[in-house]
Amino acid sequence: MSDTHASSVAFVRETAIEPAPPPATETGLIKWVRENLFSSTMNSILTVLSILAVYYLLTLLLPWIMNGVWDASSIRECREKLDGATGGCFAVLAERWHQLVFGRYPQDSYWRPMLAFVLMFAAFAPVLFSNLPRKLLIGTALFPFVAYWLVWGGSVLVPVAVLLGFVAGYLVYSRLVDQSFAMGFVGGVVAAILFWWASGFVVTEDASFMSLPAVESRDIGGFMLNLILGVVCLSVSLPLGIALALGRQSSMPIIKFFSVIFIEFIRGVPLITLLFVANVVLAYFLPPGSNFDLILRVMIMITLFASAYIAEVIRGGLAALPRGQYEAGDSLGLDYSQSMRLIILPQALKISIPGIVNVAVGLFKDTTLVSVISMFDLVGMVRGPILASTDWNGVYWELFGFAALLFFVFCYGISQYSQWLERQLQTDHR
């Protein structure tokens, strides 16, 4: 305090006391722990129990992982190296990774599915992220044909002919659709089929043109097969599911009837039954000697299965929209397809995202069921060739743990994406 003021005024504050740090109980970690872990007796007990449980699990898991043997040629060698200590025999993953991931795919061609896998991300990007330029969707449309050619090989003419058939169908459709939708649709389908039939001659004529070594469907396996089945079936079943959901709401009795019958029938049958049908029963109906690819048959079944579920999820979304939305679209003069595409579906699909993701994740995991009809997907590979071999008979934990981890990574990714998407689409109460 200075003298000048001290004489005239009783008290003058010239320096402020430094702000004191809050008591330790109010800051950072300690505060958080008190509030979140020990806020009540019950909470404290639960916290302690959880810590004990985590500790117990780690004491089991950590040595198993840390002591793991990565370099051995059989389970016996693993055991010798471990010499009685706990430890995983991860050598099986190191030795058999190519079977787990690619099945019996020719080793010198691994670059082909890998390239297709990388391209897949590029192809999905404009679909998943709407802020990317729309022109990239052309790449998305071409991707299935490129991917087919890369994975299955053979002449490039086959996928090109299929693609051109779609283009021809679309051109005819867009010409006729002005007159009536039904005419355009039928015309388009007929044009595409005619084109495919005609191009069949050209393709068989010159089967070696720009061809990659062909790979048999039965050699495609491992996690790659799960991915192919999951991605293809989901991509096809989503539009199919939308169509079925709209069909079920349709005012046209025949369309409505068939949609309901289809959905109810498919939902009432276990997927595994459908897979057996694909595997065995379909063979009786096909002309003998016709080689209707098993993977294709399975894809059709899984797609039908998923589309019925997706249709029901989307129907829920459609039902959640107030009738006023339909009426507003109608009163502005939008026609049926416009109001569906621009008003109803964007909102209904947004509501349905959690349900669709649920179906997607479930479906992706269900692709492992194909191991039951002796296809060698990831689980089929583990159960079949690997566990049955004398070298690796008995390494369950490592193999199934690896399978679980792979599936978890992908499913978690899907779920994270969907949550991000929901936040992006949140426009009601920002």
Next chain:
Amino acid sequence: MAMTDTAPARTDANISDEIAISIENMNKWFGTFHVLRDIDLTVNRGERIVICGPSGSGKSTLIRCINALEEHQKGKITVDGTVLSSDIKNIDTIRSEVGMVFQHFNLFPHLTILENCTLAPIWVRKTPKREAEETAMHFLTKVKIPEQANKYPGQLSGGQQQRVAIARSLCMRPRIMLFDEPTSALDPEMIKEVLDTMIELAEEGMTMLCVTHEMGFARQVANRVIFMDEGQIVEQNEPEEFFNNPKSDRTKLFLSQILGH
């Protein structure tokens, strides 16, 4: 609403002899329930008509029949020279000429205000996007909310949403506007802003059919007030006559109920 009787003089010069809507002997049933009975109504171009009546009397159903949101079973409706049939193309044509404003706004919540206004012009009228946006801004300015153009409906107040709904209809440049209780879902302080917008529209000579219980609005802008009960048009008259000398007992009862307190 506090709206005085000394309202600005009605611009009756706007009314032409041309017929905008003609409804002849129209009947409608919901199942076996006879909602509209023998409705006859002619609306000239530029006329502003207010429809009132007790709840359930069929007011909404009547104006929804005009743009085919409800299908009528008997009789003939002619809108702007086009006879309403069940042909979808014909219905879409009429709908794009007739604007409609709903009680609950029915804006599209996933689109911005601007996109709400440009959607139909772009897809139905095939207007280039730039031009549609200019038109939309013009009408948003007119309803006095151009600054909200890039927000979403959920971020606006009820009154603002209803004005957007009006602008959205106007962007289609309709020749007739239908209003179904546009202010009855609004808080009192927001009613005025919506009514002001509607009054402005009326003064410009828009043909309007308006279901409302805002009697101040009826006195100020209507050429004709129609009273409906049990699916019938019971009485119609100029507003002054209608309010001061109601003819039928039902009208008197209705008026005493809504004006009495």
